[in-house]
Amino acid sequence: MTLTILFAAGADSWAAYERPLRAALAEHLGNRDAEVVTDAAPESVDYIVYAPDSWLSDFTPYTRLKAVLNLWAGVENVVSNRTLTAPLARMVDDEGLTQGMVEWVTGHVLRHHLGMDAHIVNPDRRWDHQPPPLATERTVAILGLGALGAACGTALSDLGFRVRGWSRSQKGVPGISCRAGEEGLAPTLDGADIVVLLLPDTPGTRCVLNARSIAWLAPGAVVINPGRGALVDDDALLAALESGRLSHATLDVFRTEPLPREHPFWAHERVTVTPHIASETRASSAARAIAANIARAEAGRPLKGRVDRAAGY
The missing domain is CATH 3.40.50.720 (NAD(P)-binding Rossmann-like Domain)
Incomplete structure (x- = not known):
């Protein structure tokens, strides 16, 4: 048949x-x-x-x-x-979906790690001879250790970053310190310099990044979200950016897409918006x-x- x-x-x-x-x-x-x-x-x-x-x-x-x-x-x-x-x-x-996500995440992690923005846009022509730390001195937290999260975490670990991973159920990924469950979230985020969100959108993951969990990150940490818009409490994120608690957020996904033109993310100097292109x-x-x-x-x-x-x- x-x-x-x-x-x-x-x-x-x-x-x-x-x-x-x-x-x-x-x-x-x-x-x-x-x-x-x-x-x-x-x-x-x-x-x-x-x-x-x-x-x-x-x-x-x-x-x-x-x-x-x-x-x-x-x-x-x-x-x-x-x-x-x-x-x-x-x-x-x-493999195309995975490779695309690895390239996007790695690129944006390196952008923030190396402080590229200050060199790309430098109207005052400042000669700030201050090298960035090495990857071995940075902690990156990956929330979500499915196929995409594990691949991104592995790539970052291979570059030398200290990578922690968190998932709803326990996973094991070489080169990544893995934790799971509600009790594992705080130690995963504690003092992390960069957090990458790659969780699915479920009732248990919505607003996983909120005022409480942002407070666990290192002062001036960076948020990178190519996962789902609902993973982030937008108001808490904006408040943390305004206060300087977070230094930047690079966002590829949003609760409403396309992102409405009047949304404050568009005009915020500490937010980078990409149009859901992290991985196609x-x-x-x-x-x-x-x-x-x-x-x-x-x-x-x-x-x-x-x-x-x-x-x-």
């Missing part, structure tokens, strides 16, 4: 995904007949390749559905959909990850990245 795979992501995505997805499916499924389409009778669909900007919101008619494979790492916009009862898998093992799903690598996961399911193996509905990720 032919496998029918419905591509139900944004309308503009199909042009980018059609060829790499068909090629990847042919590679991973071998001689198995499979077709990937943008329209099909619901009762004929075996798998759905999905993104939260999709037109599809009611999964009830898809009675043959084996799994939904999300194109994004975040699933907060679909995990609570009560019509979706089939397994849901978030994007993992996408790229069609070539994402297609391979999707096809490999479908092949796993067809072979009777567990889906990679299967979402725990109770945990929300």
Whole structure:
């Protein structure tokens, strides 16, 4: 029987995904007949390749559905959909997604570590012969040790930074001092010079960075958030920036996107706004990850990245 795979992501995505997805499916499924389409009778669909900007919101008619494979790492916009009862898998093992995040995080950590802004914009032509500390003298805290957080932490550790990591459940990553649970958050942040937020958006992670947790950081610490906007208490962040408790915040994600033009983040001299570009799903690598996961399911193996509905990720 032919496998029918419905591509139900944004309308503009199909042009980018059609060829790499068909090629990847042919590679991973071998001689198995499979077709990937943008329209099909619901009762004929075996798998759905999905993104939260999709037109599809009611999964009830898809009675043959084996799994939904999300194109994004975040699933907060679909995990609570009560019509979706089939397994849901978030994007993992996408080397393009991971590499993009590692490059963005490493670049911004190094920017703040080296004090690049003072040299890039120096209208007074000051000759401040003050070298930055070495990476071995800086502590970076990574909140979130999933695939992206672990990869970023490892890259920073390889550069010599003292890296601490925190997650909801205990993880072990070479080169990173790992803690977990509510009791592990304070010692992870205690005295950290830079904090990178890479947690999912769940009820247990919202506003994880607030007035209380900001106070644990080193004076003048830097916040870098490429994870989810809801991880940060915006008012507490702005207050800490105004008081000098924090020296800078580089933010790639926000509660409302695009970030409204009137939002105070845009004009704040200690805030850098980037337009949700820290890591984008790229069609070539994402297609391979999707096809490999479908092949796993067809072979009777567990889906990679299967979402725990109770945990929300």
